[in-house]
Amino acid sequence: MKLKIAVTIVGFMAMLTAGAQQVISPNGNVQVNFMIDDGGRPTYEMLYKGKMVVNPSHLGLELARDKHASKGMNETDLLEGFAVTGSNVTSHDDTWTPVWGQYKTIRNNYNELAVDFYQQSANRKITIRFRVYDDGMGFRYEFPQQKDLNYFIIKEEKSEFAMTGNHMAWWQAGDYDTQEYPMQVTRLSDVRGRITACARWDDPKGVGIRRTDYTEDRQRDAVVWDNASQTVFSPTGVQTSIQLKTDDGLYINLHEAALVDYSCMHLNLDDKNMVFTSWLTPDATGYKGCMQTPCQSPWRTVLVSDDARQMLASSLILNLNEPCKIEDTSWIHPTKYCGVWWEMIVGHGSWHYTNEFPSVKLDQIDYSKAKPNGTHKANTQEVMRYIDFAASNGLDQVLVEGWNVGWEDWANMWKADVFDFVTPYPDFDIKFLNDYAHSKGVKLLMHHETSSSVTNYERHMEQAYQLMNDYGYDAVKSGYVGDIIPRGDHHYSQAMNNHYLYAVEEAAKHHIMVNAHEATRPTGLCRTWPNLVGNESARGTEYEAFYGSNPNHTVILPFTRFQGGPMDYTPGVLETDLSTWSDNQHKIHTTVVGQLALYVVMCSPLQMAADLPQNYEKYMDAFQFIRDVALDWDDSRYIDAEPGEYITVARKAKGTDNWFLGGKCNEKGHKVDVKLDFLDKGRKYEATIYADGKDASYETNRASYTITKKIVKQGDVLKLVEAPGGGVAITIKAI
């Protein structure tokens, strides 16, 4: 990694008023002004090209009065009574090389303002640090080690983000335990109405929000809905990343970066004044963080641009994370996989092996004597079929869910010892299958569903990873379905965030890549731990088999969920009518080409080809794109984009001269002329264009598509038409 760091006192810093200071981004577009108000409250505002983005907003934290207060826990707030004791403005510019991602190299160029505060009443000092980029900014709280602030408990962080108006917002209801709600598109003023219409947000146990009388359409649209584990906390609480758009065309995104040893942030909206305030995830005691100095909060990020494409092109969140901590990253690689999964999601098979028992206890059951249910899909024959398919089609790995004992009653029963992560069902020959896969150049992809019994997972983790090493697995999909054990904790609490990172760090010791589902939404930690190759952390393809996802879903996620890191969305369901092969009557809410487009629109080094081999057999011409598409990139060029409407992007495959273009749109369809100015001058390329048919539509005619080839060169213009709920996918191969 080439590193060039310039740290200088930047000349343009100036004292505005008493205590007020200003820092401007390298190109001058973004400006942050910082001041102390009359009450000694740290206050900032943010502008973009002279337009206000964030109105004056207070910063600070409420601390809890703990039973240990007399022993060093300081319970007075860090909100007011501060004086500025110093500040420092510096500049930074270097370029680093990610292990994978949408660019070959990433420039990290910002101006920084660090303001030191002293709170006389409690003899405490803190620092607030702003890093201002050309496409936004991040700030964080830093707590130096000091005599009167060694340990403290956070009751609430009170970071404000005062919006300048009733913006449009692409958002998801706040929840301590699920982030798989449908994405909402409303004005900020409509957040409250949408949440209260569906949720008993004042019911801490979440019992009130079961809606078994929901129609499927309502489930698909509902802002909150029936899920195993969910804890909605406020009628105006939303998750980050949230995408916003002002009436004068500014795009704003609020999220966080480098979420380590801290609770995950939500935002609570004061919908009279349009002010968001941070709202952290509590632990079982209701408090929101136990801190020991020296320490810091994650970065709170505000992306801003007048070009929606910059929301997608930004590397700000990655830049705010620490550099890679893994010395040898040679074992981390892009992974395209299929797997024994969609069959069960659709209801055509089971994870569990037997129906014989109303419940099982792992230490008391002899599966070898249990009666097989005949629906268990993770069996040797079926897995061999997938291995053969992967080997024939250039897929790297085969995920097998339901391979291990314990699935008979795994979810939502408060079972502590639900899985052991090492014992296969009798019909899954783990040694043979790994050997068979390896003989064909394929690996199996491990699955660790924890059932959110985290205590149990940690007790077995070392053995589970060791088993993977023993058999030659190098990637694991982990899952956290259901309520957290230790009971009372939440999926996004400080302790759980520490657990997810612990699992990633322990995996790294074993050279294992991690794809953690239901874990906290990512915040760019994959820069530091690039073996974190995927997360779910949003509503993935599986919901198409439950209630469906609206066509705009996949053109919102890149603006929101993908801000912090890649998603294992599991696209590629080419048999879009599930009833053709199962009892499931659902239809996918995209066209076939729309499915292909997702591989490019959703940047991820780990991508599933989610459909069944026998379904792909019916669409081998379209499947060719999935075979060909790269997962790691030297460059990415966003052609056009609008949240919830459309995204068109061209990406250059890592280490090649080939490009792949993906376009995805919502239910309204989309037309875009793509000028191929990113191709090398004077060079010829063969473009294979997978396009929706003229009559294609996600509702009525999903499987209508054309595949055409043409020779293209720099400057050529492709006139692309995407059907309602459709898309476009293009391979551009250098000749």
Next chain:
Amino acid sequence: MKLKIAVTIVGFMAMLTAGAQQVISPNGNVQVNFMIDDGGRPTYEMLYKGKMVVNPSHLGLELARDKHASKGMNETDLLEGFAVTGSNVTSHDDTWTPVWGQYKTIRNNYNELAVDFYQQSANRKITIRFRVYDDGMGFRYEFPQQKDLNYFIIKEEKSEFAMTGNHMAWWQAGDYDTQEYPMQVTRLSDVRGRITACARWDDPKGVGIRRTDYTEDRQRDAVVWDNASQTVFSPTGVQTSIQLKTDDGLYINLHEAALVDYSCMHLNLDDKNMVFTSWLTPDATGYKGCMQTPCQSPWRTVLVSDDARQMLASSLILNLNEPCKIEDTSWIHPTKYCGVWWEMIVGHGSWHYTNEFPSVKLDQIDYSKAKPNGTHKANTQEVMRYIDFAASNGLDQVLVEGWNVGWEDWANMWKADVFDFVTPYPDFDIKFLNDYAHSKGVKLLMHHETSSSVTNYERHMEQAYQLMNDYGYDAVKSGYVGDIIPRGDHHYSQAMNNHYLYAVEEAAKHHIMVNAHEATRPTGLCRTWPNLVGNESARGTEYEAFYGSNPNHTVILPFTRFQGGPMDYTPGVLETDLSTWSDNQHKIHTTVVGQLALYVVMCSPLQMAADLPQNYEKYMDAFQFIRDVALDWDDSRYIDAEPGEYITVARKAKGTDNWFLGGKCNEKGHKVDVKLDFLDKGRKYEATIYADGKDASYETNRASYTITKKIVKQGDVLKLVEAPGGGVAITIKAI
């Protein structure tokens, strides 16, 4: 182990009234009557020699309405509406051999009544099983696997123990997180007054009960008091084991046996009607247990006798536990140890190595560059001195507390990663010291203070045990000081009980003996896991260096705390005036001989000689008893006993013909004539009698003692006089 089990339908079982049934102990002394009341509530009563012990009392459980109720959690109570569908009375008589304890073999002889119930409203069946012994009984709930009862959450167990009057009671205030309160001696009617005088029992965080204005005398007597972690829950809540005495001379003891995968039981007193009802320890959600059928509760035990000695001689609680699960127990052995501990408890040294930092983070500190504080006692020179002392005096092991990094800020700071359990301080040469000890026939005794950060301990446990194997440790003292992490949980919850047992089971795999401090009070699990050689679970000798313990404390504990298993009380402080060698002004509340007596009165295979080598040097004549005393026994004969007054016991050392006699009394002194009828006929013995001097007293003259030798034989009578707060200790060696 020789096993003789007779299972027959016992003839004396009779139907009393409609649905009423009776079971009588083998010798007929104890009788339990069982019936269903008008509301279909299971009801029992208990008699001893025809006298009522427990008035009619209801049994049952309240279940919680869980958010998962619709998915298999059944929220209707198991309290009433039951019908008896069957019952079975059987008899059992066998004898088993404990790995260690107060007897060579133990007879397990009971009559059993198992009553099957059906609750029509919910289509559920349960069984209540009574085992009736000659000295008491135990009952438990059993929940068979069944369609309509697979998983359930316990809101509260409602087992009643209706006393027949306002008995005298030896008790300790109920608390979810500490059992180190002073023992109380009051009528049942005075429980409320004593607790409310000291505790804000209605304050769930326990903040209100800090009494920094307490005088030391008040701290010593106070029913509840200032402790790091405490959660008093009721003004009439008490812990078990509780010892009771009726006005007509019956001794009754309430406790539990085989506490596995269940929450620890307290008792809440209805002090109008003198009815105890079970009150379980909650987890962080407030609920008290997550159950999966088939399963059962622990046994609820009622010991009864008209002879106080039988309370101490009983093996009922051990008998109600499962047989030993460790196949090869050859590595489990009695252990007498000294250690680097009392110095720090008294305040004459520190566990921590440096005072340089206000707090430390293990991954950020370089101890090799830290400035030593000069008070760190676990240093190589000091430990060598203890090793030399142990080797010279026949002690088996040397405990070293403070050997490992992290003690600078270990307690009550909500630090998750407080210790790593494997890294020594720079001045503790772990390899050298173990080699040095082994060369002298001594082992080091490991110390794992967890700071109650259980998540952290479990992450390091395997490596920590492996380190012990690597260096040749075979016993660990573990500790759980402070509030539990995962936050919100309690020391005595179901999850924590599972953790303690997990630590013992994992230790057994490494052939490691466990002595767990601050863990849940024992319930006879040492029968099943005899590597659980000790627990603290009550106020030990350390409190003599804080506020003191009253002289009656050690003649209450054998009736209460020791019912479930041995205690690492750490006796043997022969320099009873701490100010002679430290700045601590406290004086031990026993005479020197009283300290010696504890080794016999308190039966334990693990005993510390707690004082410093240099202090023992001053009392080598008295210390001889500590050198000589056995820790494991072929037989135990209780000469006389009265709770809180006195205990005299003679024990025959395992595999020898030697006896040791211990007598301990409260502040009033005690006289006892001991007829040596337990000695072998025709054989001569040399008795060495360690007696209080005539003017001895725990208050004014603790170090007054005489040591006399005499030849004794069967039938001789020793006239023993114990001083106030004193005792007697006798070695009786076969010639």
